Structure formats: C-alpha cells, structure tokens
Amino acid sequence: MAYPQTFTDQLSRQILLAKAPQRIISLVPSQTELLFDLGLADKIVGVTKFCVHPANLVKEKVKIGGTKNFNFEIIRDLKPDLIIGNKEENYPEGIQALAQDYPVWVSDIFMLADALAMMENIALLTETSEAAAKIIQNIKEGFAQLKPGPFIPAAYFIWRNPYMSVGHNTFIHEMMAAAGFQNIFGSLNRYPIITPDDLQSASPKVVFLSSEPYPFKEKHLREIQEILPQALVTLVDGELFSWYGSRLQQTPPFLQYLRKELEASLLN
Known part of the structure; x- marks a missing residue:
C-alpha cells in the first residue's frame, strides 16, 4: 500500500x-x-x-x-x-x-x-x-449454523445497584436474538435501569446475569431468584455476549450450547 x-x-x-x-x-x-x-x-x-x-x-x-x-x-x-x-x-x-x-x-x-x-x-x-x-x-x-427454535422471553443484566439491563440497538441484544432469546426489555433504551417491579411485570422465563461489567456471582443469582421465583436464572460469560472482536468465533457454539441447556431445563 x-x-x-x-x-x-x-x-x-x-x-x-x-x-x-x-x-x-x-x-x-x-x-x-x-x-x-x-x-x-x-x-x-x-x-x-x-x-x-x-x-x-x-x-x-x-x-x-x-x-x-x-x-x-x-x-x-x-x-x-x-x-x-x-x-x-x-x-x-x-x-x-x-x-x-x-x-x-x-x-x-x-x-x-x-x-x-x-x-x-x-x-x-x-x-x-x-x-x-x-x-x-x-x-x-x-452464526449461519445457529438455528434457534421459538423465541424464549429473557432478560440480560449487566449491572447491580441499580439493576441495569440491555435494550434495543445493543450488540448484546443482537446476540440474544441470534440464540433465540426474546429480549423482554428490547423496546427500551440501550441500558435501562430495571426495578424489581419491572422485572416481575415483564416475567421472563430466563434471566442472564453477566460476568461483566458487573461481576455477578451465585449470591446475586439467589437475589434475582427471590424477585422472580418462577424464572430460570443463570450466570453467563459476558465476553461471549459482548466482545465484538475475534472472540466472536467462539460465540455461536456457546450460544447454541446455552440455548440447548436452557431449553432442557425449562422442559423439566
């Protein structure tokens, strides 16, 4: 050049x-x-x-x-x-x-x-x-190999005190969709603050607690489970949902595995 x-x-x-x-x-x-x-x-x-x-x-x-x-x-x-x-x-x-x-x-x-x-x-x-x-x-x-079934209503949290989720026009929102998860806060702004009442009203079947930027742990999982006892709450690797570089090579198999595991859990 x-x-x-x-x-x-x-x-x-x-x-x-x-x-x-x-x-x-x-x-x-x-x-x-x-x-x-x-x-x-x-x-x-x-x-x-x-x-x-x-x-x-x-x-x-x-x-x-x-x-x-x-x-x-x-x-x-x-x-x-x-x-x-x-x-x-x-x-x-x-x-x-x-x-x-x-x-x-x-x-x-x-x-x-x-x-x-x-x-x-x-x-x-x-x-x-x-x-x-x-x-x-x-x-x-x-990503071409991802063939998700019917969309599963889900929430994805990136922060605590206050709880913050992801809305439309975010990379995480698109990764959720690629795996067949309907972002229940997808109509909101990019990183909305969510109250416990908001979460109960939205009633997702699955709640993702990300490892970054807030490092959610097992104790936080139990905290969300108390707010939403009927939901399946799980910790997820935030890098595989939000890193948009070469790590994306690892994202499709991760999303496919996650979807399969959660589908099986929801059926039980």
Whole structure:
C-alpha cells in the first residue's frame, strides 16, 4: 500500500497514516485480542489494564490506564503511530485529546455487521487482510449454523445497584436474538435501569446475569431468584455476549450450547 494513506473510521472521521503502523495502542479489550489474533503482537506497544486476552501476551505490554481514564504521559512516551478505540467503551474527551496528536481510529458497534466491518477496516489499517478474512469467515459460518427454535422471553443484566439491563440497538441484544432469546426489555433504551417491579411485570422465563461489567456471582443469582421465583436464572460469560472482536468465533457454539441447556431445563 502506498503512503501517506487516508482511512475513515466508523464515526466517519478521517485519519491520515504517514506510513504502515509499527507502534499500535489499543484502548478496547475485545479489539486488543483481535489485533493479537491478526498477528500484530510485535507492533502492539500499549493496551488498557482491562485488556486480558491473550493473557500470556498482554502481560508483556505497557498499560496506558483504563478504557475511560487514559494516562497521556505513558501514551506520549510510547510514541504510537496508530491508536484504536471505540465510541462506547472509551470517553469522548480522551479520544478527542489523543486525536490532536495521533491517528486515532474509532469503531462504533451495534450489530454483527458492524463488528465484521470493523475487522475488515482494522485489517486494512494494519495490512493484515488475509488473517482477518479467515477470522471473518469463521464467524460468518458459525452464526449461519445457529438455528434457534421459538423465541424464549429473557432478560440480560449487566449491572447491580441499580439493576441495569440491555435494550434495543445493543450488540448484546443482537446476540440474544441470534440464540433465540426474546429480549423482554428490547423496546427500551440501550441500558435501562430495571426495578424489581419491572422485572416481575415483564416475567421472563430466563434471566442472564453477566460476568461483566458487573461481576455477578451465585449470591446475586439467589437475589434475582427471590424477585422472580418462577424464572430460570443463570450466570453467563459476558465476553461471549459482548466482545465484538475475534472472540466472536467462539460465540455461536456457546450460544447454541446455552440455548440447548436452557431449553432442557425449562422442559423439566
């Protein structure tokens, strides 16, 4: 590819790369994992403290703070020639500040199609299109194999005190639908606060308690079960519902297994 080259991110912002990136900082855990899976380990110089996969490789990288609290001095010392972030997971003031000094490419993910487009675009940025094509094909084939039966009314919680669920126009909402779960709060805004009365009125058959961003545990399962004794309440791996990078290769078999297990439990 000839440089300098202009690229457009998912916020329709244009960034100029003077050369192929050699010093990359990732501000989002799921995209960090993608970059490693694209074979860019030697070019990744910084990640957030929440970037945990792949564990054996991220531990060797410099931590630049959190997803919503960047350490600008550390970033400056790393001399990045490309920073990759996300509109929702990062904070606009931080992104704007970084964009004054560095090329910052920002994703904006609502649907599976957005995630696949993000992968294609990051592959162009990093000259890894061949590796990305294999990942994207695996993901497409996996989701094509999902053949859910009748939709099961379900709620998905991401936070406690207050309880927060997911509404429409969220990636988790689409993952629920792909597995055949009807999001009972799907008509609400993206991350609605839900009261115990709301939950009782909606009366889902299944309640998912995510492992992130709030780390729900068994004691919280019992707490929800008291509110909704007739429902099947279960802990789920939040990464497999909400990470929109290369981990999506693992999501379809997980969703298929989860659906089958819950169907069997509901029949008993």
